Amino acid sequence: MNKFSPTVRGDAIAIARVLANDHVADIVEALNNEPRELAAELLSQVPFERAVEIFDQPELDDAPELIASLSRDLAGRLLAEMSADRAADVLRELSEPARSELLHAMAPALRHSLLSILGYPEGSAGSLMTTEYVSVPPDWTVARTLDYIRQVERTRETVYAIYVVDPDTHHLLRAFGLRKLIISQPDERIVSIASDTTPVTVPPLMDVEQVAHLIRKYDLLAVPVVDDDKILGIVTVDDVLDTMIEENTEDVHRFGGMEALDEPYMKMGFLSMIGKRGGWLCALFLSEMLTASVMQHYEVELEKAIVLTLFIPLIMSSGGNSGSQATSLVIRALALRELSLADWWRVALRELPSGVVLGTMLGLVGMARIVLWQYLGLYDYGPYWHLIALTVGLALVGIVTFGSLTGSMLPFILKRIGFDPASASAPFVATLVDVTGLAIYFTVAALILTGTIL
Amino acid sequence: MNKFSPTVRGDAIAIARVLANDHVADIVEALNNEPRELAAELLSQVPFERAVEIFDQPELDDAPELIASLSRDLAGRLLAEMSADRAADVLRELSEPARSELLHAMAPALRHSLLSILGYPEGSAGSLMTTEYVSVPPDWTVARTLDYIRQVERTRETVYAIYVVDPDTHHLLRAFGLRKLIISQPDERIVSIASDTTPVTVPPLMDVEQVAHLIRKYDLLAVPVVDDDKILGIVTVDDVLDTMIEENTEDVHRFGGMEALDEPYMKMGFLSMIGKRGGWLCALFLSEMLTASVMQHYEVELEKAIVLTLFIPLIMSSGGNSGSQATSLVIRALALRELSLADWWRVALRELPSGVVLGTMLGLVGMARIVLWQYLGLYDYGPYWHLIALTVGLALVGIVTFGSLTGSMLPFILKRIGFDPASASAPFVATLVDVTGLAIYFTVAALILTGTIL
Numbered sequence: 001m002n003k004f005s006p007t008v009r010g011d012a013i014a015i016a017r018v019l020a021n022d023h024v025a026d027i028v029e030a031l032n033n034e035p036r037e038l039a040a041e042l043l044s045q046v047p048f049e050r051a052v053e054i055f056d057q058p059e060l061d062d063a064p065e066l067i068a069s070l071s072r073d074l075a076g077r078l079l080a081e082m083s084a085d086r087a088a089d090v091l092r093e094l095s096e097p098a099r100s101e102l103l104h105a106m107a108p109a110l111r112h113s114l115l116s117i118l119g120y121p122e123g124s125a126g127s128l129m130t131t132e133y134v135s136v137p138p139d140w141t142v143a144r145t146l147d148y149i150r151q152v153e154r155t156r157e158t159v160y161a162i163y164v165v166d167p168d169t170h171h172l173l174r175a176f177g178l179r180k181l182i183i184s185q186p187d188e189r190i191v192s193i194a195s196d197t198t199p200v201t202v203p204p205l206m207d208v209e210q211v212a213h214l215i216r217k218y219d220l221l222a223v224p225v226v227d228d229d230k231i232l233g234i235v236t237v238d239d240v241l242d243t244m245i246e247e248n249t250e251d252v253h254r255f256g257g258m259e260a261l262d263e264p265y266m267k268m269g270f271l272s273m274i275g276k277r278g279g280w281l282c283a284l285f286l287s288e289m290l291t292a293s294v295m296q297h298y299e300v301e302l303e304k305a306i307v308l309t310l311f312i313p314l315i316m317s318s319g320g321n322s323g324s325q326a327t328s329l330v331i332r333a334l335a336l337r338e339l340s341l342a343d344w345w346r347v348a349l350r351e352l353p354s355g356v357v358l359g360t361m362l363g364l365v366g367m368a369r370i371v372l373w374q375y376l377g378l379y380d381y382g383p384y385w386h387l388i389a390l391t392v393g394l395a396l397v398g399i400v401t402f403g404s405l406t407g408s409m410l411p412f413i414l415k416r417i418g419f420d421p422a423s424a425s426a427p428f429v430a431t432l433v434d435v436t437g438l439a440i441y442f443t444v445a446a447l448i449l450t451g452t453i454l
Numbered sequence: 455m456n457k458f459s460p461t462v463r464g465d466a467i468a469i470a471r472v473l474a475n476d477h478v479a480d481i482v483e484a485l486n487n488e489p490r491e492l493a494a495e496l497l498s499q500v501p502f503e504r505a506v507e508i509f510d511q512p513e514l515d516d517a518p519e520l521i522a523s524l525s526r527d528l529a530g531r532l533l534a535e536m537s538a539d540r541a542a543d544v545l546r547e548l549s550e551p552a553r554s555e556l557l558h559a560m561a562p563a564l565r566h567s568l569l570s571i572l573g574y575p576e577g578s579a580g581s582l583m584t585t586e587y588v589s590v591p592p593d594w595t596v597a598r599t600l601d602y603i604r605q606v607e608r609t610r611e612t613v614y615a616i617y618v619v620d621p622d623t624h625h626l627l628r629a630f631g632l633r634k635l636i637i638s639q640p641d642e643r644i645v646s647i648a649s650d651t652t653p654v655t656v657p658p659l660m661d662v663e664q665v666a667h668l669i670r671k672y673d674l675l676a677v678p679v680v681d682d683d684k685i686l687g688i689v690t691v692d693d694v695l696d697t698m699i700e701e702n703t704e705d706v707h708r709f710g711g712m713e714a715l716d717e718p719y720m721k722m723g724f725l726s727m728i729g730k731r732g733g734w735l736c737a738l739f740l741s742e743m744l745t746a747s748v749m750q751h752y753e754v755e756l757e758k759a760i761v762l763t764l765f766i767p768l769i770m771s772s773g774g775n776s777g778s779q780a781t782s783l784v785i786r787a788l789a790l791r792e793l794s795l796a797d798w799w800r801v802a803l804r805e806l807p808s809g810v811v812l813g814t815m816l817g818l819v820g821m822a823r824i825v826l827w828q829y830l831g832l833y834d835y836g837p838y839w840h841l842i843a844l845t846v847g848l849a850l851v852g853i854v855t856f857g858s859l860t861g862s863m864l865p866f867i868l869k870r871i872g873f874d875p876a877s878a879s880a881p882f883v884a885t886l887v888d889v890t891g892l893a894i895y896f897t898v899a900a901l902i903l904t905g906t907i908l
Contacts, residue, residue, distance in 0.1 A: 023651060025671045059671065150637050159633050160614055160675075178632060179613050183604045197477060216699065217479045217513065219692045221614075221675070237691055238673045241698075245670065248702045249786045255709055256782020256880060257775050265787040266800065274811055277779050281854075284775050285816050289823060291767035296833055302760055309756060309763045313745035313888055316767055320774075321711050321738050321881040325731050328710020332703045333719040346720065357728055362739050369743060379750055400735075426710060426880035427775040434767055 024053045032061045040069040052081045055090070058242050061267070064093040067102075076105050079114075083157045085130040085239060088117035092127075116232070125211050126204030128243060129225045129233030130157045135165040136190060138173055143186035149178075158236050161222040163199075164190055170230040175199035177221070201226040202235070209247060212240045213337060250422075251335070255328065257284065257427030284427050290435045298442045305453045307381055308445055311366075311392050312438070318362055319399035319437040320430030323407030326351055327429045330411045334421045344412040351408040352401065359400030363393035384452045391448045395441040402440060403433045478507045486515045494523040506535040509544070512696050515721065518547040521556075530559050533568075537611045539584040539693060542571035546581075570686070579665050580658030582697060583679045583687030584611045589619040590644055592627055597640035603632075612690050615676040617653075618644055624684040629653035631675070655680040656689070662697045667791060669694050704876075705789070709782065711738065711881030738881050744889045752896045759907045761835055762899055765820075765846050766892070772816050773853040773891040774884030777861030780805055781883045784865045788875045798866040805862040806855065813854030817847035838906045845902045849895040856894060857887045 031039045031054070043051050043066060055063060055078055067075045067090055079087045079102060091099060091114060103111055113131045120126025134156055136145050149159050162181065164174040174194035184193045201224050202211050215223055215237055222234040250260035259276040261268050295302070302309060330347060333339040339347065370389040373379045381388050407429045411421035446454060485493045485508070497505050497520060509517060509532055521529045521544055533541045533556060545553060545568060557565055567585045574580025588610055590599050603613050616635065618628040628648035638647045655678050656665050669677055669691055676688040704714035713730040715722050749756065756763060784801060787793040793801065824843040827833045835842050861883045865875035900908060 023654065023672055025673075029671075057673075146636065149633075153633055153637050159636070178636070179603075179607055182600065182613070182632070182636075183607050200477065212695075216692070216695050217483075218477055219479075221691075237675075237695070238670070241666075241670050241691070241695065244695075244698065245666075245790070248705075249790065251702075252705065252709060252782050252786050255706060256778045256780075258779045258782070261783065264790075264792040265783050266792065266797070266804075270804075270807070274808060277776070277808070278812055278815055281772070281775055281779070281812055281816060282819060285768070285772055285819060288768050288771045291771075292764050292823075295764040295767070299760070299764075302763060306753070306757050306760070309766070310746050310749040310753075312763070312766060313749070313770055313892065314739070314742050316770075317742050317745075317774075317881070317884060317888060318735070318739055320771075320884065321735055322731070324710045324879075324881050325707075325712045325735070326710075328706050328712070329715065329719050332706050336699070336703065336718075338718040338720065343720070350720075350724070353724070354728060354731070358732055358735055361732055361736060365736060365739060369746075425778075427771075427778050430771060430774065430884070434771060438767065 024050075024057060025059065028054055028057045028060045032059075036062055036065060036069075040066050044070055044074060048077070048081075051078060055082050056086050058086065058089065058239075063090050064095070068094060068098040072098075072101060072105065076102055080106065080110055083130050084110075084113055084117060084132050084233075085128060085157075088114050088127070092118060092122070120204055123208050123243075124204060125202045125206045125208065125223075125225045125235055126232065128208060128211070128235045128239050129204070130236065130239075131233045132157050133161070133163060133222070133224075133234040134159050135163045135231065137167045138164050138189075138191045140190045141186065142181055142184045142188045142190065142193065145181060145190055146186075149181075158222055158234070161220070161234065163224060163231060163234075164194055165231055172199060172201065172224055172226055172229065172231040175224065199224060201231075203227060204232055208240065208243045209335065211235055212244050215240050251331070254420075254422050255331070255425050257281075257425040280425075280427070284431050287431045288434060291438055294435060294438045294442075298438075301442060301445065301454055305445070305449065307388060307453075308391075308441075311395075312441070314366070315392065315395055315399055315441055316434050316437050317430075318359075318396055319403035319433040320426075321403070322355060322358055322400045323403035323429035323433045324426040326354075326404045326407030327410060327424050327426065330408045331422050331424060334411055334415065341412060341415055344409065347408050347412070348405060351404045355401030355404030356397060358404065359397035362400055363396040366396050367393040382453065384449065387448055387452055391441075391445050394448070395444045398440045398444060399433070399437045402436060403429070406432050406436075478504075478511060479513065482508055482511045482514045486513070490516055490519060490523075494520050498524055498528060502531070502535075506532060509536050510540050512540065512543065512693075517544050518549070522548060522552040526552075526555060526559065530556055534560065534564055537584050538567055538571060538586055538687075539582060539611075542568050542581070546572060546576070574658055577662050577697075577701075578658060579656045579660045579662065579677075579679050579689055580686065582662060582665070582689045582693050583658070584690065584693075585687045586611050587615070587617060587676070587678075587688040588613050589617045589685065591621045592618050592643075592645045594644045595640065596635055596638045596642045596644065596647065599635060599644055600640075603635075612676055612688075615674070615688065617678060617685060617688075618648055619685055626653060626655065626678055626680055626683065626685040629678065653678060655685075657681060658686055662694065663701060663789060665689055666694045666698050705785070708874075708876050709785070709879050711735075711879040734879075734881070738885050741885045742888060745892055748889060748892045748896075752892075755896060755899065755908055759899070759903065761842060761907075762845075762895075765849075766895070768820070769846065769849055769853055769895055770888050770891050771884075772813075772850055773857035773887040774880075775857070776809060776812055776854045777857035777864075777883040777887045778880040780808075780858045780861030781864060781878050781880065784862045785876050785878060788865055788869065795866060795869055798863065801862050801866070802859060805858045809855030809858030810851060812858065813851035816854055817850035820850050821847040836907065838903065841902055841906055845895075845899050848902070849898045852894045852898060853887070853891045856890060857883075860886050860890075 054060060117127060132155060134149055136148060153159055160178045162176055163172060165172055174191060176194040180193055200214055200218050204225050204227050222236045224234050225232045253260040258280050261276055367389040370381060374381055374385045410424040410429055414424055415421040508514060571581060586609060588603060590602060607613050614632045616630055617626060619626055628645060630648040634647055654668055654672050658679050658681050676690045678688050679686045707714040712734050715730055821843040824835060824846060828835055828839045864878040864883055868878055869875040
């Protein structure tokens with residue numbers, strides 16, 4: 001313990017607290033709560049094996065910065081011992097010159113393997129895969145395979161999925177689980193115990209959401225990444241679980257109308273957060289300015305019938321709300337592949353009557369409110385109050401229908417033009433609906449009220 | 455094939471198409487696309503083993519209805535052979551009298567085990583667990599454990615997680631992975647190979663989201679459900695993956711401002727969908743009616759300065775948008791346990807300056823627009839146009855700040871009073887902000903414009 005630097009030595013309680021944890025995940029959690037300098041000092045002091053385990057956890061905050069603050073020698077040894085996919089994750093975000101120096105000092109085979117993972121875009125199967133899986137040639141027996149697994153177990157991320165690979169062509173022939181191996185006779189040949197169904201595979205560029213979909217569908221513990229029939233690596237279920245949680249956070253943030261935060265809320269820098277929110281907020285604000293233009297356009301009508309303005313917030317928000325509902329439905333259905341791009345017209349045919357029914361419900365409530373207030377003497381909407389009630393009711397039918405249609409079609413349109421349908425946020429839909437909603441309201445008003453108060 | 459009923463016999467192509475699939479997940483997908491009668495007929499004809507595999511897939515649509523349409527005898531045998539957690543799922547939604555009849559006809563041990571799962575509320579660890587796990591007494595050797603696994607492998611949902619349980623007290627002593635067993639010496643004792651760290655366990659009433667959090671944190675393939683130190687069953691990672699995807703769908707639906715759909719969009723009955731959307735839409739509409747009351751309250755001001763109405767939609771939507779952003783941030787941070795209830799004031803201290811900065815940004819843009827339109831002669835805001843610009847700018851600062859604060863605090867408040875924080879939807883926040891936003895706008899207007907146009 002006397003090797004700790006003076007600033008750290010005083011913090012013996014913090015160190016003890018961190019290391020007192022049973023599980024590595026708890027140590028990581030404790031480390032995340034300490035200042036980065038203390039965490040780095042600690043990582044250079046714990047037994048090497050423990051440090052590898054700690055860096056193998058994707059939950060460790062600031063792993064690239066921590067690696068960079070260690071001695072190059074220790075950092076290099078850690079990267080070599082970590083699982084390949086985690087090492088690639090850390091290298092991906094490591095700043096220069098640490099990144100080049102560390103890559104340079106590596107054994108050529110490891111460097112080659114890490115660079116192959118780094119070559120794939122973030123969020124792709126290739127970027128998530130590990131190259132540390134168990135592969136055996138087809139002519140091995142069960143006993144020999146088990147012996148081999150015993151030898152390599154320590155260096156493999158999972159040994160529960162075993163791949164039969166042609167040693168010459170690297171073609172993936174079969175895949176089976178360790179449980180199959182356990183229950184088979186020792187002298188049986190490996191190919192005969194693996195079922196003859198084609199293994200489920202993914203191409204290296206497949207999006208992680210689709211990988212998750214397949215892993216879930218086929219109840220896999222890992223899925224091989226295959227290019228040109230050759231196996232490149234495997235993606236394991238725990239990586240998919242991690243990535244899915246991240247993607248879900250991104251989806252909710254984007255649905256809330258902002259760029260997704262890539263760090264926990266309390267750890268995010270203030271200015272970065274303003275940036276992620278301010279951009280969309282300004283874009284929405286600029287689009288929403290069209291409402292002011294629409295209002296200016298109808299200024300004469302507004303002056304004649306000030307009573308019409310009373311219902312503007314009510315009517316507009318209803319359009320936005322129904323649009324937001326429809327968008328949330330379609331975004332999830334597209335993400336879960338319940339719907340494809342070609343289904344847009346089936347959705348439209350469903351949202352049209354939905355919008356009419358929902359709009360009629362709200363329209364009746366809105367009309368009832370005007371009638372009630374008028375009868376109870378709570379407010380006087382003037383001699384033509386029944387026509388005003390009719391205007392509000394019909395406008396609500398039109399706007400809720402338009403909102404449902406717009407909200408349900410926006411994700412399709414975004415997908416069609418190459419954007420992520422999940423960018424169709426609630427505020428985005430509301431903004432789209434607001435402008436048209438106003439126009440619908442004033443048009444209905446003109447149709448019904450011209451000759452009376454207009 | 456000649457056992458098919460006449461209506462089905464003609465559909466031989468469909469049947470062939472369904473059964474031509476390699477993987478059971480693909481068969482399920484194909485079955486889901488066929489009418490229910492055909493699917494039921496098919497399931498009564500496929501080999502029994504295959505039918506068990508098919509019913510074991512949670513992705514199979516209408517499994518309870520399909521089970522009910524089979525002969526009681528076949529249905530009973532299927533439920534007995536399916537994994538316990540799936541059988542409980544099916545029984546939970548099975549209608550009477552099929553449910554009672556099937557439970558009654560079961561072997562007492564199976565009935566007892568299924569009823570114990572059914573006793574836990576939906577979405578709890580207890581309701582998700584399977585009772586088919588591998589448990590061994592502490593004095594067994596590695597070789598004996600492996601032999602035992604070979605015997606029971608076929609009837610266990612997973613053999614990759616092995617639990618050391620005291621045979622008398624049923625207390626869970628240790629947990630370890632099959633890989634550990636493979637690499638150990640055959641004559642070693644089981645307790646000596648399992649690490650002496652306490653196994654991670656969950657209580658039966660823990661929410662599935664929290665279970666997922668733990669499985670992810672500790673990279674587990676399964677987590678034991680423990681009550682009173684006794685092991686009741688295990689929850690496996692694939693069940694968690696399934697449930698998480700469902701929960702995420704629910705979260706997005708609710709964030710969109712509706713009750714979560716429990717069926718795929720295109721399969722959901724029209725009226726059920728209207729019900730799930732209409733309830734919230736009406737509730738929001740009724741709350742939003744307060745905006746009409748606020749507007750009526752400020753009617754005199756509106757008549758004097760009709761120009762103020764032009765910016766109402768613009769200003770109100772900005773409050774809703776900033777609130778929706780803040781809500782999406784806090785909902786996810788709470789779900790990921792980055793924040794706890796006690797952190798509300800830290801969030802408030804962050805959202806307050808965020809709101810001021812974002813509001814100032816929008817306020818400046820809004821003022822620029824008025825100045826620009828006035829100078830370019832696009833619109834005449836009257837002799838006091840600069841005061842109007844100031845009103846809009848200051849109102850935006852106030853409303854965006856209020857929106858950010860409201861949006862970030864709403865999930866905390868909901869959680870505090872016992873609701874799911876994820877019920878804080880974008881439309882819900884927008885509605886809350888709209889009413890107060892209008893009041894803020896008119897108050898600022900009164901402060902700045904009284905004596906000029908007011």
